[in-house]
Amino acid sequence: MELRYGTNPHQAAAPAEPVTPGSWPVRVLNGSPSLINLLDALNSWQLVREASGLLGRPAAASFKHVSPAGAAVAGPLDAVTAELHGLTGSAVGGPASAYLRARDADPKSSYGDFAAVSHPVDAELADLLGGLVCDGIIAPGFEPGTVATLGRKKRGRFLVIEADPAFVSPRHETREVFGLRLTQERDLAPLPDSLATASDGRPLTERAREDLLLGLSVLRYTQSNAVCYVRDGVTLGIGAGQQSRVDCTRLAGSKVDTWWLRRHPAVRSLTFRPEVRRQDRINWQIRFVEGDLTADERARFGEVLTAPARSLTEGQRASWQGSLRGVAFASDGALPFRDNVDHARRHGVDHIAEPGGSIRSGEVEAACREHGITLVRTGLRLFHH
Incomplete structure (x- = not known):
């Protein structure tokens, strides 16, 4: 598979080749990918395939710079998202609703994104994409006529990639950095078994369990440190690539505030x-x-x-932000201090999933009890680099 260039236009890239000769996980149906396009496509496809498999609904992601700007499973569009796309009063199908919900999580960042959906692209989604600034899409199939519709975007340069849903990745993955070849086992740890009950033995509600599962699926393919706020099957704020976890929590929390205030x-x-x-x-x-x-x-x-x-006055802002509840919060690594819990609570968080194991995990658990937050210890770190 020929690549236009590497990470930057001044970096030439060799053709992409499958690890196992003849075994391709994807094929390009339209356009010519760069290295970053492929990284976005491969990471986003894994995310939506995993999320859809866990939750039993179509899933979608909006990727920018090898991390998701938003992710969601299919569901009803709220009035703000529907009105934005001229869909007031209209029913929207599974793949289209999942993508529009994902893109609305952080629509400023999703400008010029790479889209991924877990189910075949239908005419509805292809038509919607025609009116959005988006660089490409990966999906496990395309209904008749949709590739031609998408191929007209960006003067014929819109990237259309088909994923093979039956492809099984090799057990090990390798990269070369500065003359060293680094190999590790692929992260195949299952998520569901770690989300049975809260740390105090209380069972999770089904809605909270699903939101935390979606959050953990997102984090597995997000540059670390990473946290994710989720509500009703939609990410409201994703923080990625921060050296300080609490900075990540605050950054993602500010995106939650923006998402919620857009509904004021x-x-x-x-x-x-x-x-x-x-x-x-x-x-x-x-x-x-x-x-x-x-x-x-x-x-x-x-x-x-x-x-x-x-x-908006400060009082109006505070009152509106204080009305948001039912948010789930997932962290790819252990919360090192209670400040993450305190900040998360400011953004409507009622449920938290984190690996545990920090020397201050007791303080984190005490903070959750103080705020009435359900805490789930997964015992599973999900760093991604």
């Missing part, structure tokens, strides 16, 4: 001029929610609206 009546009442594009509307909503518009932005924001915006 004051944000939903913003009226944009008809010519303002969907992504620009999203970006303005997010900047409005963040509340730190520059002088230049304030002037331009007024120009894209048909009526002045009603600013």
